[in-house]
Amino acid sequence: MNAILTIAGNTISEALRRKVLNAFLLGGVAVLALTFMFGQFTARQELTLIRGMGLGIITLAGIFITVILSINLIPTEIERRTIYTILAKPVNRWEFLIGKWLGAIATIGVNIVLMGVVLIIAVALKQIGAENPSNPLELLKGILMIFLQMVLLCSVAVFFSVFLTPLVNFFLTLSLFIIGNMSSFTQDLAKTGSNILVKGFFTVVHYLVPNFGNFQFTNPLVNPAVEVKSELLFLTQNCIYGLVYSAVLLILAVLIFDRREV
Amino acid sequence: MPAAIDIKNLYKQYPVPLKREAVNAVDNLTIKIEEGEIFGFLGANGAGKTTTIKILLGLIYPTQGEASVLGKPAGDIETKHKIAYLPESPYFYEHMTAAEVVTFYAQLFGLKREDAKKRAEELVDFVGLGSKSDRNKRISEFSKGMRQRVGIAQSLINNPTLLFYDEPTSGLDAIARRDIRDLMLQLKEQGKTMFLSSHQLEDVEKVCHRVSVIHKGKLRTIGLVDELLAGERVDITVSGATPSFNERLKTLAPEANVLGGAGTFNVKDDAGLVAQIIDTARAENTRIISIIPKRRTLEDLFVNIVGGRLTDEGSIEGAPDVNRVSANKYKELN
Ligand SMILES: Nc1ncnc2c1ncn2[C@@H]1O[C@H](COP(=O)(O)OP(=O)(O)OP(=O)(O)O)[C@@H](O)[C@H]1O
Ligand SMILES: [Mg+2]
Numbered sequence: 001m002n003a004i005l006t007i008a009g010n011t012i013s014e015a016l017r018r019k020v021l022n023a024f025l026l027g028g029v030a031v032l033a034l035t036f037m038f039g040q041f042t043a044r045q046e047l048t049l050i051r052g053m054g055l056g057i058i059t060l061a062g063i064f065i066t067v068i069l070s071i072n073l074i075p076t077e078i079e080r081r082t083i084y085t086i087l088a089k090p091v092n093r094w095e096f097l098i099g100k101w102l103g104a105i106a107t108i109g110v111n112i113v114l115m116g117v118v119l120i121i122a123v124a125l126k127q128i129g130a131e132n133p134s135n136p137l138e139l140l141k142g143i144l145m146i147f148l149q150m151v152l153l154c155s156v157a158v159f160f161s162v163f164l165t166p167l168v169n170f171f172l173t174l175s176l177f178i179i180g181n182m183s184s185f186t187q188d189l190a191k192t193g194s195n196i197l198v199k200g201f202f203t204v205v206h207y208l209v210p211n212f213g214n215f216q217f218t219n220p221l222v223n224p225a226v227e228v229k230s231e232l233l234f235l236t237q238n239c240i241y242g243l244v245y246s247a248v249l250l251i252l253a254v255l256i257f258d259r260r261e262v
Numbered sequence: 263m264p265a266a267i268d269i270k271n272l273y274k275q276y277p278v279p280l281k282r283e284a285v286n287a288v289d290n291l292t293i294k295i296e297e298g299e300i301f302g303f304l305g306a307n308g309a310g311k312t313t314t315i316k317i318l319l320g321l322i323y324p325t326q327g328e329a330s331v332l333g334k335p336a337g338d339i340e341t342k343h344k345i346a347y348l349p350e351s352p353y354f355y356e357h358m359t360a361a362e363v364v365t366f367y368a369q370l371f372g373l374k375r376e377d378a379k380k381r382a383e384e385l386v387d388f389v390g391l392g393s394k395s396d397r398n399k400r401i402s403e404f405s406k407g408m409r410q411r412v413g414i415a416q417s418l419i420n421n422p423t424l425l426f427y428d429e430p431t432s433g434l435d436a437i438a439r440r441d442i443r444d445l446m447l448q449l450k451e452q453g454k455t456m457f458l459s460s461h462q463l464e465d466v467e468k469v470c471h472r473v474s475v476i477h478k479g480k481l482r483t484i485g486l487v488d489e490l491l492a493g494e495r496v497d498i499t500v501s502g503a504t505p506s507f508n509e510r511l512k513t514l515a516p517e518a519n520v521l522g523g524a525g526t527f528n529v530k531d532d533a534g535l536v537a538q539i540i541d542t543a544r545a546e547n548t549r550i551i552s553i554i555p556k557r558r559t560l561e562d563l564f565v566n567i568v569g570g571r572l573t574d575e576g577s578i579e580g581a582p583d584v585n586r587v588s589a590n591k592y593k594e595l596n
Contacts, residue, residue: 002369002370002372003369003370003372006369006370007370008364010355010366014355014357017357059368077524078267080353080569081349081353082353082354083351083356083417084319084321084349084353085347085349085352085353085354085367086317086345086350086367086370087319087320087321087373088321088342088344088345088346088426089367089370090339090340090342090370090371091339091342091370092339092342111515205568259323261322262321262322
């Protein structure tokens with residue numbers, strides 16, 4: 001445990017030094033601040049817009065931070081040969097991998113929380129003096145879902161990073177994120193495909209590609225008319241899905257990484 | 263007691279991209295190293311030294327064969343509590359100070375943060391990076407020699423019984439080399455086992471009990487340093503050697519190594535033979551300039567085995583010629 005936490009802590013302190021990541025964080029915060037400037041809408045429209053765009057911006061900045069951080073997590077250690085001295089110590093390869101992953105997750109979490117706080121403050125400020133204001137803390141659920149989505153995205157990228165180059169990994173992970181976000185679309189195709197081959201293909205795609213789309217909490221928040229039957233169920237289901245899928249990916253990553261030469 | 267290191271018929275092949283055949287980085291290597299031994303592992307660039315060490319640490323896997331360390335298969339996690347590794351030109355997290363880096367590694371051994379910090383301070387002092395200005399520097403501002411010292415500091419955290427040092431003195435200045443050599447002698451005195459890969463032959467000669475030379479992944483020679491270097495020789499330098507002197511020399515000492523063009527040759531240290539050569543020189547009007555007894559150096563051995571020319575950095579290039587003069591002697595002549 002000590003080794004995992006040491007490696008995780010080290011990963012965080014290194015990540016926080018990376019300018020690219022901070023740039024995305026700053027960009028996210030800046031755009032969030034900009035949404036605050038809308039003036040030509042009614043108060044209600046404006047609030048909906050801020051919430052929707054806010055969560056969207058956090059997701060976008062989150063994607064870039066997550067992908068850029070995760071695809072390089074392990075390749076950089078190998079390339080810079082810092083891994084030699086680490087693995088020569090009593091550190092199992094799985095501990096190394098989990099430590100790196102945990103450090104990345106923590107970094108991503110910090111970034112998302114920071115952006116989330118800005119958004120919540122913005123929404124709270126907008127509602128000063130409004131009639132029947134909604135609780136801005138409701139947004140926390142949306143932010144949690146974004147974070148879970150990023151945990152899953154990080155696991156996908158780390159999994160590929162143990163056997164693919166960062167460049168290939170970058171495009172592959174992003175494509176999977178996009179496909180995974182169209183989960184309802186792939187599900188439709190799996191059912192209504194013109195022939196068995198097409199159906200089979202999309203069924204495989206639908207079940208294999210992580211369903212990032214499930215995590216879209218944006219809609220019910222932006223548009224309260226669309227009702228989620230049981231919010232709690234929705235949240236727990238997504239949590240379990242994200243964590244189980246991540247666990248499977250990490251186990252596979254460890255199995256591959258164990259045989260890998262460094 | 264099991265051997266400290268036991269390598270049996272070890273092979274390692276690296277695939278070459280776009281080619282059928284692979285590089286044989288390690289080729290049927292068998293070596294056994296006992297505890298308490300300082301073992302020199304010599305070889306030219308690309309001989310397979312680093313590859314062997316990486317296999318012993320479990321960083322890479324052999325294509326075939328077995329390797330065990332302290333009685334356990336290579337890469338065993340328990341064994342890693344008792345061993346140390348100093349990679350060739352070690353790399354660390356550039357944004358940290360020496361003490362931070364060593365603290366990080368100490369924590370990987372399970373030391374609590376405070377204990378790890380204390381241990382790091384001790385070791386940073388010990389390797390000579392304790393001055394105020396060095397303490398505040400980040401690794402990115404360190405020179406090669408300073409990095410090597412950090413590498414040594416991290417290798418001593420766990421008071422290891424077995425150390426793998428991969429070219430610890432290459433590329434260092436005379437002072438740093440002497441410091442590291444002294445440290446290795448200290449470790450030798452403490453009864454540590456060391457697997458020392460190097461092509462700084464002088465260091466190996468002074469530090470090691472036993473040496474081996476590998477070439478293209480194959481073991482070419484192995485033995486006690488004293489044994490391998492036995493067979494004293496004498497360098498005789500003459501001037502104005504006449505052709506008939508050269509003729510007679512050839513019959514007197516057919517195995518004489520002629521060093522360079524001028525007039526130095528190297529023969530067995532045999533009083534009778536040397537006296538005969540002196541007589542011959544007198545008779546043939548050839549002036550003797552000097553007669554210097556020489557111990558065979560590791561370098562001679564190395565050059566003979568690897569069969570090339572040894573450049574200053576110790577890399578091998580050029581034609582295989584067993585009786586070729588070694589680089590240093592060549593310089594003495596010119
Ligand atoms: N990762 C790798 N992939 C392919 N070939 C490799 C790899 N690492 C080493 N080799 C090859 O294996 C052979 C042995 O290399 P190795 O690094 O073990 O030599 P070395 O004895 O340590 O040399 P040096 O003195 O230069 O450090 C060389 O021919 C090298 O090109
Ligand atoms: Mg090497």
